[in-house]
Amino acid sequence: MKQKMIDVSIHLFDKKGFTETSIQEIVDELGVTKGTFYYYFTNKQELLTTIHLNFIEFLLKKQEEILQDEAKDSREKLRAMIYMVLQSINERKKSARIFFREMRNLGPKYLEQNVEKRDQFRKNLQQLVEEGIHKGEFQEDLHADMVTRGILGMTNWSYYWYNPEGDVSAEELTDIYVEILLNGINKSD
Amino acid sequence: MKQKMIDVSIHLFDKKGFTETSIQEIVDELGVTKGTFYYYFTNKQELLTTIHLNFIEFLLKKQEEILQDEAKDSREKLRAMIYMVLQSINERKKSARIFFREMRNLGPKYLEQNVEKRDQFRKNLQQLVEEGIHKGEFQEDLHADMVTRGILGMTNWSYYWYNPEGDVSAEELTDIYVEILLNGINKSD
Amino acid sequence: MKQKMIDVSIHLFDKKGFTETSIQEIVDELGVTKGTFYYYFTNKQELLTTIHLNFIEFLLKKQEEILQDEAKDSREKLRAMIYMVLQSINERKKSARIFFREMRNLGPKYLEQNVEKRDQFRKNLQQLVEEGIHKGEFQEDLHADMVTRGILGMTNWSYYWYNPEGDVSAEELTDIYVEILLNGINKSD
Amino acid sequence: MKQKMIDVSIHLFDKKGFTETSIQEIVDELGVTKGTFYYYFTNKQELLTTIHLNFIEFLLKKQEEILQDEAKDSREKLRAMIYMVLQSINERKKSARIFFREMRNLGPKYLEQNVEKRDQFRKNLQQLVEEGIHKGEFQEDLHADMVTRGILGMTNWSYYWYNPEGDVSAEELTDIYVEILLNGINKSD
DNA sequence: AATGAATGAGCGTTCATTCAT
DNA sequence: TATGAATGAACGCTCATTCAT
Structure with missing residues (x-):
């Protein structure tokens, strides 16, 4: 899951920019919730x-x-x-x-x-x-x-x-x- | 005033980034209010x-x-x-x-x-x-x-x-x- | 509006506690939005x-x-x-x-x-x-x-x-x- | 373990307050995980x-x-x-x-x-x-x-x-x- | 030409809680 | 006994934007 998050983030950060990409968008792409993101990253x-x-x-x-x-x-x-x-x-x-x-x-x-x-x-x-x-x-x-x-x-x-x-x-x-x-x-x- | 706004914006956008610079910061630098910004820019x-x-x-x-x-x-x-x-x-x-x-x-x-x-x-x-x-x-x-x-x-x-x-x-x-x-x-x- | 906010906050902080009172609750009481709160308080x-x-x-x-x-x-x-x-x-x-x-x-x-x-x-x-x-x-x-x-x-x-x-x-x-x-x-x- | 949890909680609740102390902090202090907390307390x-x-x-x-x-x-x-x-x-x-x-x-x-x-x-x-x-x-x-x-x-x-x-x-x-x-x-x- | 008050949507982050293992 | 992954709701806060004056 952590690697998946990195992968979709690379995709989104490239497409939209870091600041312009929300964590919501990242987790939506994976069908999980924001809490999950913060389980893997501080x-x-x-x-x-x-x-x-x-x-x-x-x-x-x-x-x-x-x-x-x-x-x-x-x-x-x-x-x-x-x-x-x-x-x-x-x-x-x-x-x-x-x-x-x-x-x-x-x-x-x-x-x-x-x-x-x-x-x-x-x-x-x-x-x-x-x-x-x-x-x-x-x-x-x-x-x-x-x-x-x-x-x-x-x-x-x-x-x-x-x-x-x-x-x-x-x-x-x-x-x-x-x-x-x-x-x-x-x-x- | 418009030119002043452009000038301080160039300074701030360079230093902090476009998304990371708020209009508040721009107008603060000039001692005016946000409304003024929207008078000059849409x-x-x-x-x-x-x-x-x-x-x-x-x-x-x-x-x-x-x-x-x-x-x-x-x-x-x-x-x-x-x-x-x-x-x-x-x-x-x-x-x-x-x-x-x-x-x-x-x-x-x-x-x-x-x-x-x-x-x-x-x-x-x-x-x-x-x-x-x-x-x-x-x-x-x-x-x-x-x-x-x-x-x-x-x-x-x-x-x-x-x-x-x-x-x-x-x-x-x-x-x-x-x-x-x-x-x-x-x-x- | 600022005084009103202080007043309802006193009421809510007393009733529920400071940490337990959300800004949302304060502004709801006054029929305004959170942005308004941050207009008056940092x-x-x-x-x-x-x-x-x-x-x-x-x-x-x-x-x-x-x-x-x-x-x-x-x-x-x-x-x-x-x-x-x-x-x-x-x-x-x-x-x-x-x-x-x-x-x-x-x-x-x-x-x-x-x-x-x-x-x-x-x-x-x-x-x-x-x-x-x-x-x-x-x-x-x-x-x-x-x-x-x-x-x-x-x-x-x-x-x-x-x-x-x-x-x-x-x-x-x-x-x-x-x-x-x-x-x-x-x-x- | 239960008593240990009570003890560190007393310490933390006093120092930071009840609401301001997270269960994560309590279990971190003991080197266990949050699940463990919920084994002992509802x-x-x-x-x-x-x-x-x-x-x-x-x-x-x-x-x-x-x-x-x-x-x-x-x-x-x-x-x-x-x-x-x-x-x-x-x-x-x-x-x-x-x-x-x-x-x-x-x-x-x-x-x-x-x-x-x-x-x-x-x-x-x-x-x-x-x-x-x-x-x-x-x-x-x-x-x-x-x-x-x-x-x-x-x-x-x-x-x-x-x-x-x-x-x-x-x-x-x-x-x-x-x-x-x-x-x-x-x-x- | 400019202000001041307000909005509304969104954001990063936290956290108590659940549950299969 | 205990873990680890995940949820979901909420929270404090920011900010571009609007608009009556």
């Missing part, structure tokens, strides 16, 4: 926190796997990571949208925990960029921090518009983004 | 819509100016546009954040109007990319739509994190992003 | 506080009048004060009962304010007892503090049981209590 | 009733012992009774406070039973007063009912303020109250 924020943590921890785990793959060089790791983010945002689209939109409603205590993990994710990517620079795979004079922000902007923003049922698959989008990031769009003269 | 959504339209129309106007500058080639126009977006998001940070976050609360009628202008903005950028391709400034085989999405992701995402008081100025960030977009981060062999 | 506790302060301030004012009456000696002042308390508890029986019973529900901030005034009332009485001792009207070796507590116990307790429609009027009860306090019930040998 | 009111009856029956038993002590005259019995009440209120302070404060929440059925015993206690004291009058120990013209009320006010009120850790022991307070009641505070001329 309050509405705890539910949101659960959704947030599930998502960021999933991302961090996937990221870890890529970083520890010794068979890949930095470029391949970057590609893998971009693909992973696009893929994850897409597979768990609703969670992703909640993750990016509903941070304010977490409440100070949970927020801190959450921000820490977000930062961890970004810093892991940044470290990969720096590694690539050191190893001579990427240009030397890059501003690793800003490059990382740029990459994350590109990929994260996909939560806003990307529809994998459209013309472009996640793989193709990965190719396009990786190509831009590595080689740019300039016509070399 | 409802809360109309106020939000006003804020949204102000922002997107400002962006569209700026964009227009760049597009019509015949002295610039496509690369220069792209640079100008990236700079303009970063700059605008930064100068009107609060409006920008409301613009990106509080779309859901516009209500179907206003939403449509708004989406149209957003799309217009994106399509204008896409047209610029396509122009660059045709003119041989950008590579031929680019997926203009996805490239545009990538550029917007990079730039728009800055509303999420960018702090111009930090190490990197808007000009520098523009340089970094333009460099990535045009030439990539790859170390050319 | 919360339920504020209403209770108002009732408490009204009562204790009324008592303090009456007490002051007696203390400043220079025509009376200590015995007469004591009699006057006992009569005043019995009279007040009786006239404002409902407020009195709320005052004695519903202290716990005041909330820390309001409680402090309230306790201060209660203490003031008691200390004023104690001072009268001490004065009587100094002036040779009361016995020398009295424990003024405990005597004061005893007097207040006698009189305040009347909120618990006294019914002026019964055999004994407030004046008669005053006589009885004063007689006990001054001369005791002992049969002098 | 409802919350029954628990309160148990506490009330325990206390008043304890008082009645003590009172009985005093009344049947043929070695004491009326004055001595009165002293013994005052001491017993002060002592009992003090030793069982929490129960006493619940007893005096939480009568309203007993529910009509239990209330009646309770009031009967309270009345019995008062009438027993009144009878003692009357006896003292008949035997010539107390003055003839006393209003026995009101005198009894006064005595009970003095002693019962101690639940409200008396702290035996302070300057005055229960024995001393008894002496003070008995002295007032028997001989008054007047300076005999």
